Amino acid sequence: xxxxxxxxxxxxxxxxxxxxxxxxxxxxxxxxxxxxxxxxxxxxxxxxxxxxxxxxxxxxxxxxxxxxxxxxxxxxxxxxxxxxxxxxxxxxxxxxxxxxxxxxxxxxxxxxxxxxxxxxxxxxxxxxxxxxxxxxxxxxxxxxxxxxxxxxxxxxxxxxxxxxxxxxxxxxxxxxxxxxxxxxxxxxxxxxxxxxxxxxxxxxxxxxxxxxxxxxxxxxxxxxxxxxxxxxxxxxxxxxxxxxxxxxxxxxxxxxxxxxxxxxxxxxxxxxxxxxxxxxxxxxxxxxxxxxxxxxxxxxxx
Amino acid sequence: xxxxxxxxxxxxxxxxxxxxxxxxxxxxxxxxxxxxxxxxxxxxxxxxxxxxxxxxxxxxxxxxxxxxxxxxxxxxxxxxxxxxxxxxxxxxxxxxxxxxxxxxxxxxxxxxxxxxxxxxxxxxxxxxxxxxxxxxxxxxxxxxxxxxxxxxxxxxxxxxxxxxxxxxxxxxxxxxxxxxxxxxxxxxxxxxxxxxxxxxxxxxxxxxxxxxxxxxxxxxxxxxxxxxxxxxxxxxxxxxxxxxxxxxxxxxxxxxxxxxxxxxxxxxxxxxxxxxxxxxxxxxxxxxxxxxxxxxxxxxxx
Numbered sequence: 001x002x003x004x005x006x007x008x009x010x011x012x013x014x015x016x017x018x019x020x021x022x023x024x025x026x027x028x029x030x031x032x033x034x035x036x037x038x039x040x041x042x043x044x045x046x047x048x049x050x051x052x053x054x055x056x057x058x059x060x061x062x063x064x065x066x067x068x069x070x071x072x073x074x075x076x077x078x079x080x081x082x083x084x085x086x087x088x089x090x091x092x093x094x095x096x097x098x099x100x101x102x103x104x105x106x107x108x109x110x111x112x113x114x115x116x117x118x119x120x121x122x123x124x125x126x127x128x129x130x131x132x133x134x135x136x137x138x139x140x141x142x143x144x145x146x147x148x149x150x151x152x153x154x155x156x157x158x159x160x161x162x163x164x165x166x167x168x169x170x171x172x173x174x175x176x177x178x179x180x181x182x183x184x185x186x187x188x189x190x191x192x193x194x195x196x197x198x199x200x201x202x203x204x205x206x207x208x209x210x211x212x213x214x215x216x217x218x219x220x221x222x223x224x225x226x227x228x229x230x231x232x233x234x235x236x237x238x239x240x241x242x243x244x245x246x247x248x249x250x251x252x253x254x255x256x257x258x259x260x261x262x263x264x265x266x267x268x269x270x271x272x273x274x275x276x277x278x279x280x281x282x283x284x285x286x287x288x289x290x291x292x293x294x295x296x297x298x299x300x301x302x
Numbered sequence: 303x304x305x306x307x308x309x310x311x312x313x314x315x316x317x318x319x320x321x322x323x324x325x326x327x328x329x330x331x332x333x334x335x336x337x338x339x340x341x342x343x344x345x346x347x348x349x350x351x352x353x354x355x356x357x358x359x360x361x362x363x364x365x366x367x368x369x370x371x372x373x374x375x376x377x378x379x380x381x382x383x384x385x386x387x388x389x390x391x392x393x394x395x396x397x398x399x400x401x402x403x404x405x406x407x408x409x410x411x412x413x414x415x416x417x418x419x420x421x422x423x424x425x426x427x428x429x430x431x432x433x434x435x436x437x438x439x440x441x442x443x444x445x446x447x448x449x450x451x452x453x454x455x456x457x458x459x460x461x462x463x464x465x466x467x468x469x470x471x472x473x474x475x476x477x478x479x480x481x482x483x484x485x486x487x488x489x490x491x492x493x494x495x496x497x498x499x500x501x502x503x504x505x506x507x508x509x510x511x512x513x514x515x516x517x518x519x520x521x522x523x524x525x526x527x528x529x530x531x532x533x534x535x536x537x538x539x540x541x542x543x544x545x546x547x548x549x550x551x552x553x554x555x556x557x558x559x560x561x562x563x564x565x566x567x568x569x570x571x572x573x574x575x576x577x578x579x580x581x582x583x584x585x586x587x588x589x590x591x592x593x594x595x596x597x598x599x600x601x602x603x604x
Contacts (some may be wrong), residue, residue, distance in 0.1 A: 054414035057391050084387070112413065112449070113351075114349075114449065123583040123586060147416065
């Protein structure tokens, strides 16, 4: 994408709409994937935290990925989450993606136990890669300690990148600490450091980062793409600033209530589709008063 | 068991041995289950945190439960963990247990997201119970916030017990706070409060609790059973004290290194079976020097 990184660009941490019975709404999900590409996303990081991946069964996850392909999204634009608590299931999901020609995945470490050692996490990732056994595989490590409970330390990241060159190619850093992302870029200049938080896309790109995987890109992918495309264009500074202000306004509103249900509700407000208001337990949809409040504020966004 | 609680007694949070290739060693696991019953366990709470359940695939979990039944353990003495991150898979594992006549399960809440609301956890548990759709089901809630990230609050526990009488029948409290367990007993006298920590069995029983589900019972089930049987027998006070001292000595040693691999290593030292030294990543087995140190200290235990 940028000639320097294996994975670069604006990736959407796509949310997942649900039917009234709680099943994923695959037709609406396919529509959403096409919309995200139309809006300028380089790719779709489906089945992540925002996508409620870990609330879906293995079979549901497979069906969700297959629906994106059936919608005509090219395999190389899809980057599903495949990391679960049990290594055999992570391997199975990763091999399923590869069997469809989808070679890039975002991989959580096994996330049930916490306080585990770097040595244990290294063992987990290396076993997964070896058991998957496919040279096409490109792994984006997933650092989201505030949810997973598992920080991925700099020594671990460096060790995995060195042990699996061409396979462990990047990291999604959702901890929100720009300094950590910059430090990884400095240590591993060709490693794809992808920001998990929208306001960090611009400063991370300016520091040599590769792009972003964010929740707000469900709503403002075009503004994120504008920043990505024009980051080095001094004449566009005012437009970049305006794009960033728009992104930040959406992001701020998405944190008015619990973030994932709120992002989904904002997609519902854009599309008029009730399926986007729904969530899988333990996440709950916004209640009526939250919906009304959000709708009023959403209508006033830039 | 005690005439007051649906589930009462000494349950072992059974560990799971592994073959050299990492697969569960079902034959040794069956031996261990028979040994635990011989040692006085009322039942076996297999596939919990100590059992590394969440490091096994759904199919491996099924095979582990089936191996215990094939070993001749009565279904009503087995209490597998069935709670995983995705509700459809929790339902599938719970239904599998029921299909084998195993009606009691220990159920984690969906554990990927944290900071979720009591309302969201209530929705999760009630959906699981309703979708399982089997009146025989007896659920022990699993409160282990230091691992799962999800505390089960008193209002949530009371609400679930009231909404599903005869189904939500107890709680495994692994947070180690005796006052919390006593408070639940006081609020819900017929609810089975089971201590997750061995030193708390005696004071919890004295407070009206139902028993325990502990890791150290892999090693000293007979002493725990002695305490359970004689808790109200003043003439046995010295023997109870000795039993508790023995339990505490094993428990203290099991915390010399990371607990689960250490408990497994202690079973390995008892049985001479290398399979018990092994763990699933991200947990790692003890290294050589830890093994040597542990062996020396293990030999000196009462």
